Amino acid sequence: MTNSNFNTIVLAAGKGTRMHSAIPKPLHELCGRSMLSLILDSASQAGAQKNYVIVPEKHKEFLNHLTTNSILVTQKEPKGTGHAVLQAEKQINENLPLIVINGDTPLIESETLKKLITKHQTHRATATIVTFNSKHTTNFGRIKRDPKGKITKIIEEINLTNNQTHINEINCGIYCFDTNWIWNSLKGLNLSATNEFFITDLIEIAHSQNKIIESIEPTNEYEISGINNLIDLSNAEKHMRERINYSLMSKGVKIIDPKATYIDLNVKIGQDTIINPNSYIYGNSSIGENCTIGPSTQIYNSKIGDNTNINSSLIKNSTIYNYVEVGPSSHIRDNSIVNDNAKIGTNTEIKNSTIGSGTKSGHFSYLGDSKIGKNVNIGAGTITCNYDGEKKHETIIGDDSFIGSNSLLIAPINIGKNVITGAGSVVNKNIPDNSKAIGSPIKILKSDQKKGKKIGNS
Template identity: 40%
Template sequence: MDNFVTLILAAGLGKRMKSKHPKVIHKVCGRPMVEWVVRSAKEAGSQDVVVVLGHGANEVKNVLGDSVKYAYQEKQLGTGHAVMVSKDLLPDTGNVMILTGDTPLITSETLKKFYDFHLREQNSITILSSFFDVPDGYGRIVRDSNGNVLKIVEDKDANDVEKGIHEINSGMYIFNSDYLRKSLQHIGNNNAQGEYYLTDAIEIVIRLGGKVGAYQASSEEIMGVNTRVQLKDAEKVMRKRINERFMLDGVTIIDPDSTYIGPDVVIGMDTIIYPGTIIEGKTTIGEDCEIGPNSYIIDSEIGNGCKIVFSMITESKLHNNIKLGPFAQIRPESVIHDNAKLGNFIEIKKSVIGEGTKVPHLTYIGDAEVGKRVNMGCGSIVVNYDGKNKHKTIIGDDVFVGCNVNLVSPLKVNDNAFIAAGSTITDEVPEGALAIARCRQTNKEGWVEERRKKGGL
């Protein structure tokens, strides 16, 4: 596809979104709207993408980075003006596809067909149109008796006959570059708004001897997002697409309507996702896992055969055959090795848990390296913070840590050691030793009765 460049209009404020941020960076399934459009354009074969910025330009740049080129529309004087300020970045030959940054549902497959139609029909301009049962508010595509496109008439300017037309203008086009430049020279702003409308190019190009056509897309794909209600609608459509893709690839999703999976997630076959689960970011999940219900996984790597119930995992790596939860939290920079079992109400932070280790319940492990086949008793705590700095604890292989034990960092517990229940350990424990750090029990007989006589109980 020679000289196929895409121009994305993203300068508007989006007042109806009622946000201090640019409309186009609001997210659909975890990805900014404008990024969905950029990706679809590139996947359709566009060599370059130019984004027209205006309100909140820096916020849009922070989202897209150097993946695109930028033009700047200081004053928003219409769609034609947005193209005018971009013309130095557009090719002199070839074709320019013009898209809008608030249409995240447009797919690369449709854009490819759109472009192929434009070339096949040898059009000077091709409009991306659609049919709406209720076209109110949209510009109408006016054709002659032979089906040739004559013009686009805006809804507010349409007469009764034109209002009866159900083919609408999506605001997306493909222009032959030469005709685009010629039409820009003739577009004026002699209208009530004093703006330059790209739709005027249709009649201009026809007068110049060019050919105009329209390619019909589904109404779903050209849906623009102007309010948070429409953002919700787009989210629902995109979530359905993503979930169906996973199901067709061999993933079982028990209730797609209550399952939220990001577009960059990878999930292996025969994994089951239970209701209420959210999986976001660059997360990878292996085969034969059970995830959920009500689990939240962000930017993490999960191996094969893992079972995660009512738990949260963030920026961490779990190897194979791990059982996690319910009500467990794995915080960033943690690594859990094969066959580990981490039970209810436990928290792991920036730690390594060795193969076959058990952390059954009510335990906190932070800034630690825990060896293989370790047993962490109920209520055991790695005390990693001294009020100013974090310190590290190292626990060797085959260590048994009793219930209600405090391991005060920095600390090393060597292989095969035992820690007695209720101990607070501050010094290194030698290999094979039993460490006890608690007061000897004292019983005061008759104490309760004496207290009662004195009115103390």
């Protein structure tokens, strides 16, 4: 019976110079997740007991991309993949099979890693390699086999001779090794012409010792996509985005044009929601059922309830509840909450504010640092003047109030319940409940505790 437990080493210390980026190559993202985090997730899902991540000496950036079973191992000098693996020797005490994965293969799936460990254990192999017969062999080392089909070595692309370039079985950069064998073998590697020690040379050593060398093919060809530059990254992200969209559609989400829809891996969307073209849904966003999103909408790390429509608008780090309408061309910024049945119309900006149930802001308004009650009408052109040049101040508007068009609300200000302000009012002082206010600056007209005639236009 095979044992699914194993340890993993992820090679993430390389400079990645072909990326032409200050960001370490393994930390570049696909659909909202770094390459490193995707690999670690697949390894953990396959049964990895511990994930040892080989990182450069300056590795603070890596800390936010680890799984709970990850252990950082520093490679102080970049001396090649063989040298990188050897750095983990003193930290690995378990006699478990050791899977080694290049840190630029983010599409590798857990099922392929399970297949790798099963083949390795079933055949009692010393080394098992993920290989693939491919028409596209550029940038890959090749697998050399003897006439009986046994693997004898891995030839790095730079070392291929003219009569070896026809070999189309490629090395995918994913291996499984016997732990008892690998450490001494790594110490016996020869220095290459580039002053590096390559893990691929272990295969020739194993063959010379008559050790068992096995291989598997990945479950899907796309899994072996190595990321060497930003073009490769874009192609890999395109493939992942297609998988995400098709998975959502299979669960009842209607995506009008999958090729023009960009959804991150951690996003959750309920059934019967419609995603229109040129919509971008990022981070840990969630969208409920029966919503309509887009076209041309961006949502970042936000929660959207059920039966809500967001049209051509930008939502960031906010919560929008049920039966809400937003847009077109509105912007809901950080730390905002829009409650049930609210309507946020065209060209409205909301920042760090709570909008009560049934409240309407039809068009051309700015609501910043505000607490707005239920069933409030915000007239066109209303602005909360929340910044005095030094500090931000709060605006409070009570339930059932009517704010006339082009009102300027100079914070800090507290407008009571059932208040009416006239069009063009400059509100520079608090207004008690059941009052009317008009003018620049306002004059407060006390009402008879009943709703008076509304002054101004919505």
